[in-house]
Amino acid sequence: GGLVPYLAELERKVSEHHRLAFQSKDGESDWQLLLEEGEMKVYRREVEEDGIVVDPLKAQNVVKGVTAHEICHYFWDVDIRMEWETTVEIVKLVEKISDDTVVVYQTHKRMWPTMQRDSLFVSSIRQVDTGDDEGPSWVVCNFSVDHPSLPVSNKCVRVKLNIGLVCQTLVTPPADGQPITRDDLSCKIAYAAYVNPGGWVPASVLRTLAKREYPRFLRKFSAYVQGKTKDKPIMF
Numbered sequence: 001g002g003l004v005p006y007l008a009e010l011e012r013k014v015s016e017h018h019r020l021a022f023q024s025k026d027g028e029s030d031w032q033l034l035l036e037e038g039e040m041k042v043y044r045r046e047v048e049e050d051g052i053v054v055d056p057l058k059a060q061n062v063v064k065g066v067t068a069h070e071i072c073h074y075f076w077d078v079d080i081r082m083e084w085e086t087t088v089e090i091v092k093l094v095e096k097i098s099d100d101t102v103v104v105y106q107t108h109k110r111m112w113p114t115m116q117r118d119s120l121f122v123s124s125i126r127q128v129d130t131g132d133d134e135g136p137s138w139v140v141c142n143f144s145v146d147h148p149s150l151p152v153s154n155k156c157v158r159v160k161l162n163i164g165l166v167c168q169t170l171v172t173p174p175a176d177g178q179p180i181t182r183d184d185l186s187c188k189i190a191y192a193a194y195v196n197p198g199g200w201v202p203a204s205v206l207r208t209l210a211k212r213e214y215p216r217f218l219r220k221f222s223a224y225v226q227g228k229t230k231d232k233p234i235m236f
């Protein structure tokens with residue numbers, strides 16, 4: 001389909017998110033700590049492009065009792081997105097490119113006083129070898145594409161996004177011979193979001209919105225996955 005050129009870009013973005021995920025931010029001292037809550041740390045850089053706020057966001061968290069595969073699976077699975085994503089109105093699977101790569105269309109709830117936004121993006125899940133002794137990472141990358149069947153509508157402003165969720169499973173080995181239980185598991189998460197609102201939004205409005213909504217999403221989504229998996233066999 002018309003998406004073949006995007007598949008090369010997708011591979012580049014997955015590698016980039018994986019490379020940057022657990023890299024310490026010392027190099028980029030201009031990250032502003034927005035919030036620190038237990039293991040969750042949320043940072044942002046203040047960036048404007050042509051007067052439009054496009055602040056990159058970076059967050060780390062550790063979620064107990066779940067694996068990297070489980071966190072990435074529930075983040076990627078379009079069918080259950082509305083169970084945890086409270087800021088979108090419509091989620092539509094536009095095209096299934098492969099078992100781990102789909103094209104998704106979403107409308108985001110209108111945030112007064114801004115115009116409603118929509119997004120059209122490739123969403124891909126995969127395991128990436130990390131090369132260290134912590135075992136492989138699981139990665140989900142969502143990034144905007146143009147798609148012939150979803151032209152930009154005059155009702156919504158199309159955002160441009162590039163999102164990376166990179167996760168690693170941490171296991172504290174149980175007493176020898178004991179099977180691993182969820183009490184021995186946690187998942188280290190690195191979330192990166194670059195969202196261009198696609199049109200002018202007052203800087204203060206967007207920055208307040210991001211400061212509230214990203215931590216809310218990380219809290220709600222983490223708790224959602226813990227709830228969904230607690231009585232299920234562990235998905236490594």
Ligand SMILES: O=S(=O)(CCO)c1ccc(-c2ccc(C3CCCC3)c([C@@H]3C[C@@H]3c3ccccn3)c2)cc1
Nearest residue numbers: 087108111114117142159163195197209210213214
């Ligand atoms: O991680 S995901 O892939 C999850 C799949 O849904 C994702 C997360 C966030 C967005 C997103 C889309 C639009 C907007 C704004 C732009 C102007 C008016 C709305 C924002 C701003 C940053 C604030 C925000 C942050 C989190 C949640 C909602 N709102 C974020 C898109 C995708």
